[in-house]
Structure formats: C-alpha cells, structure tokens
Amino acid sequence: NAGVMQNPRHLVRRRGQEARLRCSPMKGHSHVYWYRQLPEEGLKFMVYLQKENIIDESGMPKERFSAEFPKEGPSILRIQQVVRGDSAAYFCASSPPGQPETQYFGPGTRLLVL
Amino acid sequence: QQQVKQSPQSLIVQKGGISIINCAYENTAFDYFPWYQQFPGKGPALLIAIRPDVSEKKEGRFTISFNKSAKQFSLHIMDSQPGDSATYFCAASISGGYNKLIFGAGTRLAVHP
Numbered sequence: 001n002a003g004v005m006q007n008p009r010h011l012v013r014r015r016g017q018e019a020r021l022r023c024s025p026m027k028g029h030s031h032v033y034w035y036r037q038l039p040e041e042g043l044k045f046m047v048y049l050q051k052e053n054i055i056d057e058s059g060m061p062k063e064r065f066s067a068e069f070p071k072e073g074p075s076i077l078r079i080q081q082v083v084r085g086d087s088a089a090y091f092c093a094s095s096p097p098g099q100p101e102t103q104y105f106g107p108g109t110r111l112l113v114l
Numbered sequence: 115q116q117q118v119k120q121s122p123q124s125l126i127v128q129k130g131g132i133s134i135i136n137c138a139y140e141n142t143a144f145d146y147f148p149w150y151q152q153f154p155g156k157g158p159a160l161l162i163a164i165r166p167d168v169s170e171k172k173e174g175r176f177t178i179s180f181n182k183s184a185k186q187f188s189l190h191i192m193d194s195q196p197g198d199s200a201t202y203f204c205a206a207s208i209s210g211g212y213n214k215l216i217f218g219a220g221t222r223l224a225v226h227p
Contacts, residue, residue, distance in 0.1 A: 004157070031212060033212075035215075042120070043203070044217070055212060101213045105159065106157050
C-alpha cells in the first residue's frame with residue numbers, strides 16, 4: 001500500500017505566478033489535510049477536505065489560496081500570484097475512515113518563490 | 115488558547131542518554147496528544163500518542179508522560195541513538211469528525227556517538 005504521495009517535491013516559481021500542489025491520499029483514505037511549514041517552524045493547519053467537500057478552511061489565507069479534492073484524482077492546493085512569503089514546505093496528510101486522529105503525512109512539496 | 119508551546123528548541127544528547135522534550139497547552143478541550151518525528155526532507159511520521167485518561171504511555175524506547183492538571187506532556191527517549199537524530203513535534207487536537215492538529219514549534223535533537 002503506497003503512502004501519501006505529493007508532487008512535485010520541489011517547485012520554483014517567480015513572484016506573480018501560480019503554484020499547483022498535488023496530493024494523492026493513501027488507498028482507501030477519503031480525508032485530506034493540508035499543512036504549511038515555514039522554515040524553522042512547526043506545521044500550521046490550512047484546510048481539511050473530504051471528497052468534493054471543503055469541511056474546514058479556517059487556516060487558509062483569505063486571498064490567493066484555494067483547495068479542492070475532486071471525486072476523481074488528487075487533492076490540489078492552488079496558490080495564485082505567489083509572493084516570497086509563500087515559500088514554505090506544504091504537507092498533506094490523509095486519514096482512514098473512522099480514525100481521524102491517525103494522520104499519515106506525505107513527503108511534502110517545497111515551494112520556493114523567487 | 116490554540117497554542118502548543120514546545121521546549122527546548124534544540125537538544126544535544128550523548129548516545130545512550132535520555133532525551134526529554136516538553137510541551138504545554140492551554141485549551142482544556144484538547145484530548146489527543148501525538149508526537150511526530152521528522153527527518154530532513156521528509157514528512158512527519160507519527161511516533162506515539164496519548165489521551166488524557168492515562169498519565170503515561172510507553173512504546174519501546176519512547177514514553178509519553180502526561181500531566182493533566184499542569185496541562186503539560188513530555189516525550190522521553192531512553193537509550194538515545196544517533197539514528198534518533200531528527201526534529202520532534204508535539205501536537206494537540208480535539209477529537210471529533212476530524213482532527214485539526216495544532217503543532218508545537220519543534221525540537222531539533224542531535225544524538226552524538
């Protein structure tokens with residue numbers, strides 16, 4: 001059973017461009033969390049999604065950030081018009097049905113904004 | 115109230131020694147307290163977790179001690195090994211339909227041979 005997959009692993013964007021980060025949860029998992037980790041800091045919750053539904057986006061910046069988890073395909077975290085402050089590691093985690101506290105993390109996408 | 119405070123920021127321990135990392139929280143609604151281990155370039159991996167109904171949980175060389183009245187919990191790594199060198203994060207959450215983890219800032223542990 002493959003773990004949580006994220007791609008790309010590294011992403012370089014210039015200011016003003018768009019960044020798309022993908023997350024494929026573990027097989028059988030339909031719950032996805034996105035967290036952001038700034039350099040030398042802990043992870044900060046961004047958003048929690050179930051298939052086709054955003055359940056909690058309380059940690060998402062109000063502008064430029066959006067997330068989706070379509071019926072088919074990976075979850076996508078989209079950052080429009082990136083700025084240097086968006087440079088961070090973005091992790092997604094998935095949890096199995098009935099075990100919301102057991103979160104398995106992917107390897108992360110390291111975004112660098114030039 | 116949503117914060118989890120973790121200390122120390124960094125820790126150096128000799129091989130075979132005991133590593134101790136501490137966390138404190140304010141929100142008494144938290145009822146799930148996991149510890150994660152993260153190696154450079156990797157995602158965090160769940161190490162061990164505890165709920166407030168017990169004061170201690172042990173898994174191999176890793177032990178969580180939990181003090182509900184003080185709102186503190188700690189990770190003890192016995193017989194620390196160089197392979198334990200990593201960053202450790204405590205976290206807390208409120209159980210429900212989903213678990214929004216609130217992480218501490220992390221402790222960078224280095225175990226010297």
